[in-house]
Amino acid sequence: xxxxxxxxxxxxxxxxxxxxxxxxxxxxxxxxxxxxxxxxxxxxxxxxxxxxxxxxxxxxxxxxxxxxxxxxxxxxxxxxxxxxxxxxxxxxxxxxxxxxxxxxxxxxxxxxxxxxxxxxxxxxxxxxxxxxxxxxxxxxxxxxxxxxxxxxxxxxxxxxxxxxxxxxxxxxxxxxxxxxxxxxxxxxxxxxxxxxxxxxxxxxxxxxxxxx
Amino acid sequence: xxxxxxxxxxxxxxxxxxxxxxxxxxxxxxxxxxxxxxxxxxxxxxxxxxxxxxxxxxxxxxxxxxxxxxxxxxxxxxxxxxxxxxxxxxxxxxxxxxxxxxxxxxxxxxxxxxxxxxxxxxxxxxxxxxxxxxxxxxxxxxxxxxxxxxxxxxxxxxxxxxxxxxxxxxxxxxxxxxxxxxxxxxxxxxxxxxxxxxxxxxxxx
Amino acid sequence: xxxxxxxxxxxxxxxxxxxxxxxxxxxxxxxxxxxxxxxxxxxxxxxxxxxxxxxxxxxxxxxxxxxxxxxxxxxxxxxxxxxxxxxxxxxxxxxxxxxxxxxxxxxxxxxxxxxxxxxxxxxxxxxxxxxxxxxxxxxxxxxxxxxxxxxxxxxxxxxxxxxxxxxxxxxxxxxxxxxxxxxxxxxxxxxxxxxxxxxxxxxxxxxxxxxxxxxxxxxxxxxxxxxxxxxxxxxxxxxxxxxxxxxxxxxxxxxxxxxxxxxxxxxxxxxxxxxxxx
Numbered sequence: 031x032x033x034x035x036x037x038x039x040x041x042x043x044x045x046x047x048x049x050x051x052x053x054x055x056x057x058x059x060x061x062x063x064x065x066x067x068x069x070x071x072x073x074x075x076x077x078x079x080x081x082x083x084x085x086x087x088x089x090x091x092x093x094x095x096x097x098x099x100x101x102x103x104x105x106x107x108x109x110x111x112x113x114x115x116x117x118x119x120x121x122x123x124x125x126x127x128x129x130x131x132x133x134x135x136x137x138x139x140x141x142x143x144x145x146x147x148x149x150x151x152x153x154x155x156x157x158x159x160x161x162x163x164x165x166x167x168x169x170x171x172x173x174x175x176x177x178x179x180x181x182x183x184x185x186x187x188x189x190x191x192x193x194x195x196x197x198x199x200x201x202x203x204x205x206x207x208x209x210x211x212x213x214x215x216x217x218x219x220x221x222x223x224x225x226x227x228x229x230x231x232x233x234x235x236x237x238x239x240x241x242x
Numbered sequence: 243x244x245x246x247x248x249x250x251x252x253x254x255x256x257x258x259x260x261x262x263x264x265x266x267x268x269x270x271x272x273x274x275x276x277x278x279x280x281x282x283x284x285x286x287x288x289x290x291x292x293x294x295x296x297x298x299x300x301x302x303x304x305x306x307x308x309x310x311x312x313x314x315x316x317x318x319x320x321x322x323x324x325x326x327x328x329x330x331x332x333x334x335x336x337x338x339x340x341x342x343x344x345x346x347x348x349x350x351x352x353x354x355x356x357x358x359x360x361x362x363x364x365x366x367x368x369x370x371x372x373x374x375x376x377x378x379x380x381x382x383x384x385x386x387x388x389x390x391x392x393x394x395x396x397x398x399x400x401x402x403x404x405x406x407x408x409x410x411x412x413x414x415x416x417x418x419x420x421x422x423x424x425x426x427x428x429x430x431x432x433x434x435x436x437x438x439x440x441x442x443x444x445x446x447x
Numbered sequence: 448x449x450x451x452x453x454x455x456x457x458x459x460x461x462x463x464x465x466x467x468x469x470x471x472x473x474x475x476x477x478x479x480x481x482x483x484x485x486x487x488x489x490x491x492x493x494x495x496x497x498x499x500x501x502x503x504x505x506x507x508x509x510x511x512x513x514x515x516x517x518x519x520x521x522x523x524x525x526x527x528x529x530x531x532x533x534x535x536x537x538x539x540x541x542x543x544x545x546x547x548x549x550x551x552x553x554x555x556x557x558x559x560x561x562x563x564x565x566x567x568x569x570x571x572x573x574x575x576x577x578x579x580x581x582x583x584x585x586x587x588x589x590x591x592x593x594x595x596x597x598x599x600x601x602x603x604x605x606x607x608x609x610x611x612x613x614x615x616x617x618x619x620x621x622x623x624x625x626x627x628x629x630x631x632x633x634x635x636x637x638x639x640x641x642x643x644x645x646x647x648x649x650x651x652x653x654x655x656x657x658x659x660x661x662x663x664x665x666x667x668x669x670x671x672x673x674x675x676x677x678x679x680x681x682x683x684x685x686x687x688x689x690x691x692x693x694x695x696x697x698x699x700x701x702x703x704x705x706x707x708x709x710x711x712x713x714x715x716x717x718x719x720x721x722x723x724x725x
Binding site for chain 2: 032033035037038039041042043044045046047048049050053067068069070071072073074075076077078079080081082083084086087100103104106107108109110111112113114115118119122127128129135137138139140141142143144145146147148149150151152153154155156158159162172173175176177178179180181182183184187188204205206207208209210211212213214215216217218219220222223225226228229230232233240241
């Protein structure tokens with residue numbers, strides 16, 4: 031009985047209904063229930079973090095243990111993780127919070143995380159240029175339209191476009207505000223109507239795939 | 243002193259990552275794995291410092307809010323995934339979070355998205371001027387895109403033409419998004435190169 | 448073999464070198480380009496210009512280092528405008544990994560403009576809660592922010608004495624790298640009628656245009672180019688404007704790549720169909 035899907039489906043229904051009712055009756059006690067539920071949500075989500083960290087570190091730990099190919103880099107990953115956590119704990123004790131401006135934890139943020147993250151993402155500039163050259167082809171009417179719009183926007187959105195013709199940026203802005211906007215709204219409405227349907231089905235227990 | 247060393251570390255890691263552009267190599271692998279490890283560590287400390295401690299432990303210990311044992315229970319049973327014979331318990335926590343998401347999906351979407359967006363599409367199309375033309379395009383574009391979304395398999399009459407025109411609007415939108423994506427990626431590269439030229443090499447002022 | 452077909456098979460590393468050159472050279476040579484502000488950016492600027500002196504403007508840092516080159520210049524330009532017009536920024540953070548970036552920008556411009564902490568501006572830092580918090584500020588900001596980012600009680604700051612919820616905030620400016628702006632629009636905007644302006648990464652900026660047309664946001668600043676326009680409006684061109692030459696030439700080169708690639712593609716297609724016809 032406990033192992034079945036009955037209890038989870040009831041929990042989902044109850045919580046979902048509370049969220050909806052508290053929206054229509056924002057007064058006590060419902061308004062507070064909404065707030066409390068959302069706070070609980072954050073707490074539970076915090077625990078899932080542990081699952082993620084465990085599976086990542088566990089995987090690399092096994093690679094090191096088995097001396098798999100590239101095990102040295104798995105060791106680097108584990109070292110980075112352990113060092114950051116240790117520094118975080120020491121600085122929490124020292125400053126009361128690891129996130130203090132003067133802590134070495136913040137130093138790790140500034141001189142390791144920031145450059146690594148920004149550089150990783152900036153690599154995409156090279157890849158997108160290469161992909162544009164190799165794969166962006168005017169194969170048919172739709173693809174040609176996509177390509178032409180992309181070129182107009184790329185020119186019209188930079189100062190160079192202004193030098194070619196002051197009408198180019200204006201035309202780009204028109205594309206963004208009228209046809210582009212209309213299609214994105216259509217897509218947005220399509221998605222949110224779909225999501226609305228799925229949400230209702232989940233609350234009513236019709237959609238259960240999240241439990242399998 | 244700390245700053246100078248930091249900038250050299252940052253510059254070194256930046257170049258390690260860019261070395262991937264030549265080909266995959268140990269320097270890149272080193273930086274990549276270091277990044278993943280450090281970020282995971284950072285998130286762990288972060289979750290402790292900003293979620294578990296202030297939202298769960300402090301209120302329970304300092305203010306005796308023992309009702310928080312409920313989310314703590316749901317959080318802990320989420321971890322039963324580690325033990326296959328009781329892993330089914332984690333479904334309860336998933337059910338709780340999915341319920342919240344679904345509830346929000348209903349209320350937030352209607353009031354904050356669907357209603358205002360539908361309302362904004364009902365623009366006046368009276369008179370002969372550029373604005374009317376634009377308004378017409380907006381209504382037409384939204385409708386045909388929706389038709390494409392819901393009826394792209396129907397190949398008959400108005401729906402067929404509607405979804406064909408819809409895909410045209412969608413292509414314009416995707417083209418614009420591609421242009422903007424190129425713009426974003428190049429901006430990030432500019433930021434990185436600027437760092438190397440100014441903070442590290444001090445060529446730029 | 449046709450030269451175009453040879454070009455089609457060129458090593459991708461040549462393309463990378465080209466891109467690197469067109470980014471580096473303009474940064475060094477600094478050619479001048481006119482930056483003309485577009486309407487959605489002007490709308491943000493003008494809305495703030497028309498706010499009465501002393502109004503509170505909430506800035507939400509919803510980006511991290513991955514978007515620094517796009518968002519940081521806008522943050523600085525915005526803060527210059529706010530301090531110049533004697534408006535009071537209240538900085539909060541939804542993306543914890545961006546918190547140090549927000550603090551950095553705020554302290555830099557406050558020092559430059561001679562603003563006093565707790566009187567002219569305040570930094571509340573990051574709090575967890577996300578949707579709960581954004582809804583919660585609609586009731587009482589102290590439910591989530593009893594203290595500032597350094598754990599000093601909110602009520603000890605003169606500028607926070609009369610700030611309780613969205614009614615006391617003239618404008619919310621979200622600096623956005625992901626989908627957090629949807630929560631601001633749906634809850635702060637939809638439920639509490641909070642006026643919102645957005646600065647979005649270029650990747651997500653096109654998706655937000657419908658909120659601009661529907662009036663759910665007062666204006667929209669997109670990417671580094673939007674930030675450059677804002678710097679021009681505020682009257683102090685800085686890093687974003689400096690990047691615009693590189694941005695222009697890189698786009699031009701990528702467009703040339705696309706055109707070359709397509710010429711080669713059509714030649715190849717024609718050659719193949721001729722061979723097929725024989």
